[in-house]
Amino acid sequence: xxxxxxxxxxxxxxxxxxxxxxxxxxxxxxxxxxxxxxxxxxxxxxxxxxxxxxxxxxxxxxxxxxxxxxxxxxxxxxxxxxxxxxxxxxxxxxxxxxxxxxxxxxxxxxxxxxxxxxxxxxxxxxxxxxxxxxxxxxxxxxxxxxxxxxxxxxxxxxxxxxxxxxxxxxxxxxxxxxxxxxxxxxxxxxxxxxxxxxxxxxxxxxxxxxxxxxxxxxxxxxxxxxxxxxxxxxxxxxxxxxxxxxxxxxxxxxxxxxxxxxxxxxxxxxxxxxxxxxxxxxxxxxxxxxxxxxxxxxxxxxxxxxxxxxxxxxxxxxxxxxxxxxxxxxxxxxxxxxxxxxxxxxxxxxxxxxxxxxxxxxxxxxxxxxxxxxxxxxxxxxxxxxxxxxxxxxxxxxxxxxxxxxxxxxxxxxxxxxxxxxxxxxxx
Amino acid sequence: xxxxxxxxxxxxxxxxxxxxxxxxxxxxxxxxxxxxxxxxxxxxxxxxxxxxxxxxxxxxxxxxxxxxxxxxxxxxxxxxxxxxxxxxxxxx
Numbered sequence: 209x210x211x212x213x214x215x216x217x218x219x220x221x222x223x224x225x226x227x228x229x230x231x232x233x234x235x236x237x238x239x240x241x242x243x244x245x246x247x248x249x250x251x252x253x254x255x256x257x258x259x260x261x262x263x264x265x266x267x268x269x270x271x272x273x274x275x276x277x278x279x280x281x282x283x284x285x286x287x288x289x290x291x292x293x294x295x296x297x298x299x300x301x302x303x304x305x306x307x308x309x310x311x312x313x314x315x316x317x318x319x320x321x322x323x324x325x326x327x328x329x330x331x332x333x334x335x336x337x338x339x340x341x342x343x344x345x346x347x348x349x350x351x352x353x354x355x356x357x358x359x360x361x362x363x364x365x366x367x368x369x370x371x372x373x374x375x376x377x378x379x380x381x382x383x384x385x386x387x388x389x390x391x392x393x394x395x396x397x398x399x400x401x402x403x404x405x406x407x408x409x410x411x412x413x414x415x416x417x418x419x420x421x422x423x424x425x426x427x428x429x430x431x432x433x434x435x436x437x438x439x440x441x442x443x444x445x446x447x448x449x450x451x452x453x454x455x456x457x458x459x460x461x462x463x464x465x466x467x468x469x470x471x472x473x474x475x476x477x478x479x480x481x482x483x484x485x486x487x488x489x490x491x492x493x494x495x496x497x498x499x500x501x502x503x504x505x506x507x508x509x510x511x512x513x514x515x516x517x518x519x520x521x522x523x524x525x526x527x528x529x530x531x532x533x534x535x536x537x538x539x540x541x542x543x544x545x546x547x548x549x550x551x552x553x554x555x556x557x558x559x560x561x562x563x564x565x566x567x568x569x570x571x572x573x574x575x576x577x578x579x580x581x582x583x584x585x586x587x588x589x590x591x592x593x594x595x596x597x598x599x600x601x602x603x604x605x606x607x608x609x610x611x612x613x614x615x616x617x618x619x620x621x622x623x624x625x626x627x628x629x630x631x632x633x634x635x636x
Numbered sequence: 637x638x639x640x641x642x643x644x645x646x647x648x649x650x651x652x653x654x655x656x657x658x659x660x661x662x663x664x665x666x667x668x669x670x671x672x673x674x675x676x677x678x679x680x681x682x683x684x685x686x687x688x689x690x691x692x693x694x695x696x697x698x699x700x701x702x703x704x705x706x707x708x709x710x711x712x713x714x715x716x717x718x719x720x721x722x723x724x725x726x727x728x
Contacts, residue, residue, distance in 0.1 A: 235692070247722035248647045252681065252692040254724035413696065416721045420645045420655055435724065507717070515691060518703055534724045537691065 223349045225318050231436055234538070242288075244350050244433040254534065255436045257288045266485035270455065273447075278303045280338055280444040286480060287444070289345045295431035297374050297477030298344060299366075301337030302444055304329040306452040306600070311568040312581075316588055320459065321598040325449055326571055332393065334468070334527075334574070336366035339441030343430035344374050348439035352428035355399075356380055358415040359431075360408050360466065360527045361390030362574075362605055365408040367399035367430055379427070381411050386526060388547055389609040407521060409532050435469075442470040446477025449600055450487050457482075457492050459597035462584050464576045465496045465550070466507050468535030475542045482554040486578035495593060496539050496550040497583035499525035499558060499575075505536045509543060509550035516540070524555045524613050525575040527605060549592045553582035559613055561585065565603070580604075639667055639712050642719040650675040659718075664697060665708040667718065692723045697720065 223242050230239045233254025246255055262269055262285050269285065276282030280302035281294040294300070305326050313322035327335035340363070347355055355371040355378045357363050364380040368627050371378035378399030382391070383406060395401045404411045415432050418424040430438045450457055457478060463471045475494055481487045498506045501523025506517045516536035521529035533539070543550050553561070558578035565581050566572050573581070587593035607614070623629040630636050638658050645650050651657050657675070659716050661667035672679035688708075695702045696719040702710045712718065 225665060245646075247644075247646055247692065247724050251682075252646075252690050252722050252724070256693065409701075413719070413721055415693070416644070417642065420642075420648075433728075518701060520704075532694070532723065534692075 220362075225288040225292075225346070225349060225372075225437075226284060226290055226292045227259045227261050227286065228257045228437075229260050230258045231255040236413045236553050237565040244346070244352070244428065246433050246435040257436055257440055259286075259288075261286060261480065262584050263486060268531075269484065270486055273451070280341060280441070280448075283444055283447045286447065286477075286484075287342060288440055288484035289342060290349075293345055294343070296348065298341055299331040299370050299373055300371050301330040301341055303448060304450060307569060307571065309601075312565065315564070315568055316585060318588070318595045318599060320594065321594045323449075323453075323458070323598075323600045324565070324569060324571055324603055325406070325445060325549045325600055327445070328571070328573065328577075328603060328606035332362070332365045333609065334362035334366065335344060335445065335604040336363045336440070337370070337436045338444050339363075340366040340370045340430055342441040343428065343434040343438035344376070346430050346434045347376065347428035347430075348374070349383060350428065350434075352426055353377060354379055354427045355430060356415070356418075356424075356427050357430045357432075358382075358408065358412040359394070359617075360529060361386045361394065361609065362527055363389065363399065363431065364394035364434045365397070368394055368399045368401070371399055372397045381415055382410055383408050385527075387610050387612055389611055390526075393609060395595065398523070401498065408530055409518070409521075411492070414533075419609070430621075433562050439469045439473050440475035443477030444471070446474045447481065450481055453598075455487050457487050457490055458496065458600045459491075460548070460599040462495045462497055462580050462587070462593075462599065462601045463613050464528055464580050464602060465533065465535045465539055466530045468505060468539040468603075471496055472538045472542060475546075492546060493548040493593075493597075494542050494546045495548040495583065495587055496581075497580045498550065498552040499523035499528055499579050500552040500554045501525070502529045502531060503552035504531060505533055505539050506550045506552040509540055509607075523558075524610070525558055525579050526610075528579060549587065551583045551586050551590075551592070553579060553586055557582040557586070562607060562614055566607070567602050571603060573603040574605035574607050575609070575613050576605055578613070638714060640717050641671065641713075642717070643665065644720055644722055646722065647678060647681055647720065650678040650681070661712055663706075663708065664695065664702055664710045664712055664718070667712050668708070692724045694721045695719070696721070 502521035
């Protein structure tokens with residue numbers, strides 16, 4: 209593929225990343241300068257972005273956001289990106305539909321209002337475009353020329369596409385046994401795609417070692433050495449949900465958990481909106497959803513543990529198949545703090561829930577969406593989720609990427625092109 | 637009982653920049669003791685005050701996560717490779 213040269217930031221010692229001022233360890237609070245770092249040098253804890261967010265009139269900020277572009281860059285004042293971010297070539301994801309799911313609500317007996325945040329509408333059909341867009345800005349700022357990642361599939365496609373648009377080389381790594389749709393989506397953008405003989409956790413480990421090797425110099429691994437920036441992209445889901453509800457917090461959210469990063473950043477985004485006065489403060493509950501075949505966080509939650517014991521994944525929900533979830537302990541904290549829960553569903557329930565969502569709302573979700581809808585049903589059945597409260601469920605990817613999950617779905621009948629044949633098939 | 641230990645970037649200040657060092661020990665605990673003897677301060681980065689592996693540190697002995705084996709008691713046969721990796725990578 210043709211690769212353009214990516215110019216480093218003018219002065220790499222003072223990166224212009226908007227309101228971001230430092231990296232802060234979530235465990236011990238130690239601060240380090242903004243840079244391509246992901247683990248605390250003191251305790252190995254995860255680094256996240258520390259901000260100086262806008263102060264002043266919330267109404268003015270709200271109007272500024274509302275007059276912004278119809279993508280995630282409308283929230284640039286709250287993200288680790290330069291103010292002119294929208295002027296750089298990129299996929300400009302976000303502002304996906306918040307679908308009022310009245311049919312599904314009626315089927316499940318939900319009376320308080322049900323919404324599906326349908327992130328299959330992003331440029332590469334998953335929420336990963338959000339996080340990658342932020343990582344691309346960080347990569348540009350730090351002078352990287354190659355974009356890379358460890359991926360369960362969706363991220364590989366998002367990185368390949370973003371690299372193509374923004375003029376980076378890309379080289380992405382996936383487990384060897386992914387769904388065909390995701391492999392094609394990752395390969396078609398012309399970058400290098402490397403399948404690793406092992407699980408996602410093996411791929412992740414490989415990438416972590418590659419960063420410390422001279423081979424990996426100049427490479428921005430979006431979810432490893434750029435992870436603090438990348439992860440912030442998930443905050444935009446929180447911002448959009450609240451803005452699309454009319455600058456209101458929902459009562460309950462059901463969010464899928466792989467590493468747990470998305471859930472923790474949605475919580476962070478909600479708290480920021482409250483702190484900035486953009487939404488009225490009120491309690492909300494966050495529910496985490498996993499597939500039973502890879503449910504280390506749900507297992508820890510149900511056992512009352514604070515520590516997540518890694519597992520070896522075995523589920524069709526491959527986009528959630530992370531057996532050693534980096535943010536698992538924080539998911540436990542948030543579910544318990546907000547009065548939510550962590551639940552899991554079997555692969556059969558995932559498939560049934562994909563069909564339910566498609567049948568009731570016309571939304572074809574990938575397996576991760578089957579997990580969240582399945583967990584929604586299970587939480588209702590267990591009495592853990594209030595049917596009279598307003599609920600938002602995330603669908604993070606497109607069902608076209610995981611067609612195998614609904615294999616067997618096909619024509620009601622195959623007939624000759626005659627009315628008689630149509631009648632014979634019992635369809636008239 | 638000499639083993640090869642791959643050192644992540646954030647710990648290379650303790651190994652004079654070396655990405656790989658050798659150490660002695662029949663178990664992971666003994667290997668970490670030997671690392672500390674030669675690279676003072678590194679143990680406190682790997683183990684918490686209770687002497688357990690920090691929760692954001694992953695250690696692999698011969699490509700196997702020691703949390704699936706015997707933790708610090710995991711055997712480290714002569715010539716085997718050990719990798720120390722921050723756990724906060726990956727996923728979303």
